[in-house]
Amino acid sequence: MNAPIWQKPDSVIDPQLMQFLAGEDVVLDRELFAFDIEASQVHARGLARIGLLSHGDADTLIAALGELRDDFNAGRYRLAAPFEDGHSAIEAWLTERLGDLGRRIHTGRSRNDQVLVAQRLYLRDRLQRLAHQVHALAALCLRRASDDASLPMPGYTHLQRAVVSSTAMWWAGYAETFYDSAALALRTRDWINANPLGTAAGYGVNLALDRDYTTAALGFDRLQVSPIAAQLSRGKYEWQALAALTTSLQDVRRAAWDLSLFGSTEFGFVRIEPQFTTGSSLMPNKRNPDVVELLRAAPAVALGAMNELAAISSLPSGYHRDQQAGKAPLLRAFAQGLQSLQVAEALLAAISWNAGAMRAAIDAGMYATDIAMELAQSGVPFREAYARAANPQLWQGRDDPEASLAARVSPGGAACPRLDVLRSRLAQLASAM
Template identity: 55%
Template sequence: MSELLWQKEGVAVDARIQAFLAGDDVLLDREFIAHDIVASAAHARGLVRIGLLTADEGEAICRELDVLAADLASGAFVLDARYEDCHSAIEARLVERLGDTGRKVHTGRSRNDQILVATRLWLKAKLATLRALCIECAQIVLARAADERQPLPGYTHLQRAVVSSTTMWWAGFAEAFIDDAVRAGQALDWIDANPLGTAAGYGVNLALDREFTTAELGFARMQVSPIYAQLSRGKFELAAIEALAAATGDLRRLAWDLSLFTTGEFAFVALPAQYTTGSSIMPNKRNPDLVELMRATHASVAAARTEIEQLLSLPSGYHRDLQYTKGALVHAFGRGLGALELLPGLLRGLQWRPQAIAAAFDDGMYATDRAIELAVAGVPFRDAYRQAAADPLPAAGADPTASLAARVSPGGDAAPGLEILAARLQALKA
């Protein structure tokens, strides 16, 4: 490992203690180093503006940071155990290439605001990806809702309940993913605040141009209070994970439906072949493993949320406990976005099995229609309810198409409101 940034003369570093302190920071910081490079360049340009660096020094630092970013992207530079973290790696590279000029880059900042700004930029990118994926999924299912109107049994308590339709099933998830896209956008707007220049949480005795770095880094606003910058660490991560959890929670429900619908007992849906796997011992099996792991993904997101929440039992100011928020955050978004990135292909490729679906209807599923029909004719609803229990078939008989045609309440199959959802989706894309 290179010399530690904080190492004091005459104090030996115990390798075991240092290994515990560093943990898996170097591996996790591979997620953040590109953003730390961008923020370091903005900080250097800011130091030029207040005369702490000359124009030539600032230009040299930014040039070397560009080279480092290119080396990182090409694989020529790898963040590894030579370094304590991404911050020390960047500074070591600048010192190696620029000598004393490289040693000036840390003026007026702390690793506290470095990781805050790198994480904030990382989260903005992840939330933008989350929002785009939710919009894409909503587009796909809304189009299928419009194109595929066929009866589908509706269930409550996993028991056959009423006649529903593929249109209503698709529309349900369309609205869900539209709301998830809104939630992702709201979280992004909320965390879009620049902490760079807050240093260790108490400011510095330099007239840093924080409005300049805010604009340079594309933040919507400056996070004013240095103390709040530290208080927001973990809090903002939780907000981002909550937005991710909204989407993976809906993914879990969708995956559960598909898990049931692909069983031999239901057989309503055929999955694309590439979304299934074979058994290691049973030649007859094609298993919905991907759907099952999509269903499991929310557990990782929820676990990350709990881990970070428990870490935040702290007073104000920076505490090393906060280092552990990184792993939970990276793990949550790694699994969550990984699953959601595979979802559009699944949604496009799954196919309904009309014969199996048609065979699943029974006379009892028309009882609610019958009760409403009697109530419309003037029978008090509780009397109509009892009559329908004895004789469930409405005037139209056991006809799922007729049942759906009569479902005229807003959102029902005869009035699904797809144009309303399309308008909401279009507003998100504008």
């Protein structure tokens, strides 16, 4: 490992301890590297704006940082073990090419605000991606609610047959819940969109940094004014971002559970395409819904990351090295979570319904609630109507699920799905992305 940027002439560096201190930071920082470079470019221009660099020197630094970004993106530069972290790698690269000018990039900042701003830009980007992906899931479900509008199916409570439902109602339910989660992702994106750059190690610096400029240049909505607040937000903002991710993945898990049941031989309601299944190494007859099952587990990684962050965030104010341990679970959760959402979209787009099996599973007792409603509408007190409708003799001859659905006229019910309202909400949400 190269000498750390904080090494002093009289300090002794133990390589084994340095490896422990750095951990996997330099590898993890590959996810943050482009954002770190972007913030460094803006920081260089900010130094020129207050006279600490000439604008020509700032141009040179910004161009060199752009070259580093391009080399990194093209695979010509690899962020690897010789460096303690990505921040050290950037400064070393600039110093190697520009000499003393490269050494000036760190003027007025600390690795504390450097990682804060890089991670903030990363979170903003990933929450934006999350919102787009979950919005796409909502739009898919809404389209299928229209396409599958005429297919009756059993509606369940307590995993017991309850009332007549429809595939359109199933799709509309997930369309709205995915909409809610996409909206939450956007609100969280806006909530965390605050600029910590310029807070240094948590107490400011003896320079009149143009923090309003860096806020605007990096696309932040507001300045994180207090340096202490910036440090206190570390872990807090990441936890909320993970909460938004977890909420979306919980929706996926519930849909995956439905498909696990509906796709089983015992139900037979839905066909899961072969590309979403695997085989058994022993039993030639098996076709296992492994994709569905892994989607059921998708929230676990994000929930685990939230627990890890909660465990290390019980700290007093100021920076503490414990907080480094929150980086790995955060990056891992977003990488796996966004992939799971993409797979879920492909899966849901491909499923098909077995109309005959669903109709066959609708039994006479599932019309009992309809009977109670009819009696109540005729003037019978509902509790008496309820008691009468519990008599199986009144169920006889009921075998028209379409009529049951047509009578479900409450807003959101099968006969009044209000899909136009959901379409309008999705359109408004798309305009905010």
